[in-house]
Amino acid sequence: MSAGHGSRSSLPITTKGMGRHFCSPRKPRNKKKTSTTVPIRAHALKRQKLLDELADLLSPPSPEPGSHICSGTTSPTDHPTEPLEPTEPEEALFMLDIEEVSSGNPTVEETHTTRPTEKSISLCASWKAVIRTMIDPFVKYTTAMLGKPLPVLGSLLSSCTAHCQEQKATNILCLFLDRFTSISVLSCDCSTLPQTLISHGLFPTAPSQPRMAVSVELLSFYRALFERSCDAIYALAAALNTYYNRRGFRVTNQKGTTVKEPFRCGLSQAVQWYAILQAEVDKQVDDILQHCRRLVKLSAIESCSLHPPMSCPSPSTLQEPVSQGSCAEVLIQCCPACFGGVSFGTPLDKGGDIHVAMDGNFHHRHRRSAGISPLFYEPSYFLPKAQVDAVGRHIDQARQRPSKRSRSMVPDEAIDQCEASYEAADGQKQKASTDGFDDTGLMALICRHDIPLFFANIDTPGEQQKYSVALIQHLFSLLPRQANVVVLYDVGCVLSRSLSRFDILDQVLMPRIRFATTAMHAYGHEWACQLVYNPRLISGLGLSDGEGTERLRSRFIKLIGIERVSSRQRRIWLLDCHATAIGYEMRTELGDWIRRRLRKGVHEQGSATQEVLDNCGLKKELDTVLALQADLDTTTKVVQGARATIERGNVTPDILDALASVERSHTRLVIKAKALYSSLNIHEQFPQLTNVSLDFVRTLLMARDLKINIRCHAAAADNALFQSAGRRARFNDLILR
Numbered sequence: 001m002s003a004g005h006g007s008r009s010s011l012p013i014t015t016k017g018m019g020r021h022f023c024s025p026r027k028p029r030n031k032k033k034t035s036t037t038v039p040i041r042a043h044a045l046k047r048q049k050l051l052d053e054l055a056d057l058l059s060p061p062s063p064e065p066g067s068h069i070c071s072g073t074t075s076p077t078d079h080p081t082e083p084l085e086p087t088e089p090e091e092a093l094f095m096l097d098i099e100e101v102s103s104g105n106p107t108v109e110e111t112h113t114t115r116p117t118e119k120s121i122s123l124c125a126s127w128k129a130v131i132r133t134m135i136d137p138f139v140k141y142t143t144a145m146l147g148k149p150l151p152v153l154g155s156l157l158s159s160c161t162a163h164c165q166e167q168k169a170t171n172i173l174c175l176f177l178d179r180f181t182s183i184s185v186l187s188c189d190c191s192t193l194p195q196t197l198i199s200h201g202l203f204p205t206a207p208s209q210p211r212m213a214v215s216v217e218l219l220s221f222y223r224a225l226f227e228r229s230c231d232a233i234y235a236l237a238a239a240l241n242t243y244y245n246r247r248g249f250r251v252t253n254q255k256g257t258t259v260k261e262p263f264r265c266g267l268s269q270a271v272q273w274y275a276i277l278q279a280e281v282d283k284q285v286d287d288i289l290q291h292c293r294r295l296v297k298l299s300a301i302e303s304c305s306l307h308p309p310m311s312c313p314s315p316s317t318l319q320e321p322v323s324q325g326s327c328a329e330v331l332i333q334c335c336p337a338c339f340g341g342v343s344f345g346t347p348l349d350k351g352g353d354i355h356v357a358m359d360g361n362f363h364h365r366h367r368r369s370a371g372i373s374p375l376f377y378e379p380s381y382f383l384p385k386a387q388v389d390a391v392g393r394h395i396d397q398a399r400q401r402p403s404k405r406s407r408s409m410v411p412d413e414a415i416d417q418c419e420a421s422y423e424a425a426d427g428q429k430q431k432a433s434t435d436g437f438d439d440t441g442l443m444a445l446i447c448r449h450d451i452p453l454f455f456a457n458i459d460t461p462g463e464q465q466k467y468s469v470a471l472i473q474h475l476f477s478l479l480p481r482q483a484n485v486v487v488l489y490d491v492g493c494v495l496s497r498s499l500s501r502f503d504i505l506d507q508v509l510m511p512r513i514r515f516a517t518t519a520m521h522a523y524g525h526e527w528a529c530q531l532v533y534n535p536r537l538i539s540g541l542g543l544s545d546g547e548g549t550e551r552l553r554s555r556f557i558k559l560i561g562i563e564r565v566s567s568r569q570r571r572i573w574l575l576d577c578h579a580t581a582i583g584y585e586m587r588t589e590l591g592d593w594i595r596r597r598l599r600k601g602v603h604e605q606g607s608a609t610q611e612v613l614d615n616c617g618l619k620k621e622l623d624t625v626l627a628l629q630a631d632l633d634t635t636t637k638v639v640q641g642a643r644a645t646i647e648r649g650n651v652t653p654d655i656l657d658a659l660a661s662v663e664r665s666h667t668r669l670v671i672k673a674k675a676l677y678s679s680l681n682i683h684e685q686f687p688q689l690t691n692v693s694l695d696f697v698r699t700l701l702m703a704r705d706l707k708i709n710i711r712c713h714a715a716a717a718d719n720a721l722f723q724s725a726g727r728r729a730r731f732n733d734l735i736l737r
Contacts, residue, residue: 116374124374126207130194131277135284137199138277141216145201150217157185159196164188173212174202175240175263177221180249203274205266212263214270222271227581230558233271237264272570275577276377290329328478330380331453334583337590338447344483348514351540352484355448357518358471359490359549360463362441363560366571369436373567379576382455383470391473392466395504403501410493410533414526419494421524439568442556442575443467445475449593450548451586452579457572468495469504476509484512486538488546490521493533518546543601555582628673632666639666 116124137159153174160167167186170193174183187193194204197213204210222236240263244250251262326332331339344353406412441458454474456467472487479485489495492515499505505513515533517525522534535541559578563571586593643659 115372121374123207124376127273127276127376130204130207131273131280133192134194134198134277135280137195138216139281141199141201150201153183153200155183157183157196157200159191159199160186160188162188162190164190168193170209170211172197172202172204172210174215175212175218175267176215177218179247180244180251203270203277205270212266214267214274216274219271219274223275227578230562230578232562233268234264236271237261237267240267272376272573275573279377286333293329325480327480327483331478334453335447335449335451335587335590337449337594338451339479344480346484346540348484348486348512349539351538351542352486352514354479354483354485355488355541355544356445356453356475356485357448357488357544357546357548358443358445358468359518359553360441360443360458360467361549361553361556362458362463363553364439364442364556364563364571364575365437366439366566366568367436367564368438370565371567373569375569377569377573377576379572381452381576381579382457382572383474385457385459387474388456388466388470391470392464395466395469395502398502398504401502406497406500408497408500408532410526410529410531412497414528415493415497418491418525418529422491422494422521437564439571443471444549444552445471446548446552448544448548449586449590450551451583451590452552455575455579465495465498465504469499472513473505473509476512482512484514486514486516486541486544488516488518488535488544490518490546492517493525493529496533516541516546518549520545520547520550543597552582632670632673635666636670639663 158167167188169184169186171182172185174181185193185196187196191199193210194207197204197210198216201216202213203216203219205212205214225231238261241251241261245258251259253259325342325344327339338354341353346353408415439457439459440461441463443456443458443463444452445454445456446452454471456471458467468489472485475485496515499510516535516538517529517533519535522530522536525533531537535544535546556575556578559574563574566574639659639662643663646655646659
C-alpha cells in the first residue's frame with residue numbers, strides 16, 4: 001500500500017458499474033529489476049549448434065558420409081559403413097510432406113512457399129524423364145513376377161546386357177516388407193541406375209543419384225491400403241520404422257544415435273512417382289487397345305469391300321472420337337453397362353438412353369497456405385479449369401441478353417420456392433470461406449450405377465451453374481448425336497428453367513436432355529415441382545434415384561484431412577487416383593451390383609407392391625362399380641324425365657322408337673353392372689354380406705369412410721386439447737415457481 005493512503009477507507013472510490021467498489025493503488029515498478037539482463041543457460045551452445053547444422057546443410061554432401069546401419073545381431077551381412085538415409089536435396093525440394101503441415105510445427109507454414117521454385121520444377125522434369133525410361137523394365141518385372149513368390153535379392157545387382165566395361169557401383173539402402181538392407185547396384189550405359197533398380201523390383205527415391213530404394217511390392221501394398229484407409233505417408237514411415245526396430249533393424253547416425261524419421265521423405269517421393277509410373281503403363285496399355293480396335297475396324301471395312309451386301313462402318317467413323325452409334329471409349333471404360341451399347345434414341349418420356357446424376361460437395365477444400373507444386377500429373381477425371389471458366393463466361397454473357405418465355409409445366413412461383421429452400425440453387429451463397437482456401441469443393445458426375453465419370457474442381461464460394469453445365473456439355477461431347485440423357489440433380493428444376501430461359505446450352509442438345517430431382521431431395525420441393533421432376537413419378541426412370549453422389553461422397557470422406565494440407569496439384573492427384581480405384585472396383589463388381597438391384601429392388605419391391613395392390617384391389621374395384629351404378633341411376637332419372645316430357649306433346653313414331661331404343665340400351669347396361677358386381681365375389685370373401693343389395697353395400701362403405709374421417713378428426717382434436725392442457729400445466733408450474 002502506498003504512503004499516501006493510511007487506511008482502506010481513504011482509498012479512491014469508483015461508483016461506475018455494479019455498485020461501489022475500491023481500486024488498489026498502483027505500485028511503482030522497481031527499475032533495477034526491469035533493466036537487469038538475465039542470461040539463458042546453454043543459449044550460446046544451442047545457437048552454435050544451429051549454425052553448425054546450417055553450415056552442414058549448405059555445404060555439398062560428401063561421397064562417404066560414414067553413418068551406420070545397425071541391427072540387433074552381429075551377422076556378417078551387416079554393413080557398418082553404409083549411408084544413413086537419403087538426405088540429398090533432391091528429395092526435399094519437390095514438396096512438403098502432407099503431415100508436416102498438420103504436425104503442429106509453427107515454422108512449417110512460415111517457410112512454405114505458395115509457388116513452385118525453380119529447383120522443384122527442375123526436379124519434377126527429371127522425374128518425368130526418368131519415369132519414361134523405367135516403363136519397359138517395370139512391365140517386364142511385373143510380367144515375370146505375376147503369380148510367383150518373390151525372390152531374395154543378393155548383395156550385388158546388375159542388369160547389363162552388353163557386357164559394358166565401365167560400370168559404376170552404388171550402395172543403395174533397400175526397404176522391403178520384412179527388413180531393410182544395403183545392396184550394391186551396378187549401372188552402365190545400357191542400364192541406368194533407376195532401370196537396374198526397377199528391373200529387380202526396387203523403386204528409387206530420387207531421379208538421379210538415389211541412396212534409398214523401396215520395394216515395388218511394399219509400394220503396391222501401401223497403395224491398396226491407402227485405397228481403403230487413406231493413411232498418409234507419415235503413418236507408413238512411422239509404422240515401418242517401428243516394425244524394423246522391433247525386428248532388430250535400426251538406423252543410426254555417426255554418433256550411434258537412433259534416427260527418429262529415416263524413411264519419411266524418401267517414401268513420399270517413391271509413393272508419388274510409383275503411382276505416376278503405373279499411370280503411364282496403364283496409358284500405354286489403353287493406347288495399344290485403341291490401336292487394336294482401329295485395326296479391327298479397318299479389317300471390317302476391307303471385308304465389306306469384298307462382300308458389299310454386308311453392313312459395314314464407313315471410314316469416316318474411324319477418325320471421329322464418337323461414331324454415329326457408339327459412345328467414346330473413355331465412357332465405355334468407365335461403365336460398359338451404360339455406354340457400351342450401340343442403339344440409342346429412346347424418347348425422354350420413356351426414360352431416355354442414359355441416366356446420370358451430379359451434385360456438389362464443399363468438404364474437399366484446400367488451404368491456400370499449402371502451396372502449389374509443379375504440374376506432375378494429368379488427371380483423367382477432372383475437367384480443365386480453363387474449360388469450366390469458359391463455360392462460366394458464356395453463362396454470364398447469355399444472362400445479359402433478354403430471357404425467353406419459359407415453357408415449364410411447373411409455375412415459376414413453385415420453382416422460386418424450391419430455389420429459396422435449397423442452398424445449391426443459390427450460386428452466390430458462400431458455402432465455404434475463401435479467405436484461407438483457394439479450392440472450396442468438388443462437383444461430381446456419376447452414372448446410374450454410381451460409377452464416377454467426371455469431376456469439376458470448385459474454386460468459388462458457392463455452387464455456381466457453370467460446373468454442372470460444363471459437366472453436361474463434356475458428357476454430350478462424348479455421346480452419339482441421337483443419345484438422350486436424363487440428369488438427376490438436387491435442384492434440377494432450377495437448372496432446367498435457367499437453360500430454357502437463356503441460350504446456355506446448344507439448342508441441338510436441349511431436346512435431348514431432361515432434368516429430374518434426386519429421390520431423397522425431391523420431398524423438399526414444392527408439390528407442383530414433384531409432379532414433374534420427382535424420379536419416382538417419371539415414367540422410365542425405374543430405380544434410378546440419383547443419390548449415388550451421396551454414396552460416392554462417403555467413400556471420399558477419408559481424404560478430406562489430407563487434401564487440405566497437400567499441395568494443390570497433389571490434392572487433384574489424390575482425388576483422381578482414388579476415383580480411379582473406386583471406378584475399377586465398381587466395374588469389377590458391376591454384375592453383383594445389378595444382381596442385387598434385381599433381387600432387392602425389382603423382385604422384392606415388386607412382390608411387396610403387388611401384395612399391396614392385391615389387398616386393396618377389391619376396394620378399388622368396388623368403388624369403380626359403385627361409381628358406375630351412381631352414373632346409371634342418374635341416367636335412369638334423365639331417361640324417365642325425357643319420356644314424361646315427350647309423351648305430353650305430339651310426337652312422331654320415330655321419336656318414340658328412338659326413346660325405346662335408349663331405354664333398352666340403358667336396361668342392358670344395368671344388367672351388366674350387376675353382373676360386374678357379382679364377379680367381384682364379395683359374398684365369398686365376406687359371407688356376412690350374403691343376400692345384401694348393392695345399394696346397402698354402397699351405404700355401408702360410405703358409413704365406413706365417414707367413421708374413419710370422424711375418428712381422425714377426433715384424434716387430432718384430442719391431441720390439440722392434450723397439448724393445450726400440457727402447455728397450461730407447464731405455465732401454472734412456472735407461476736408457482
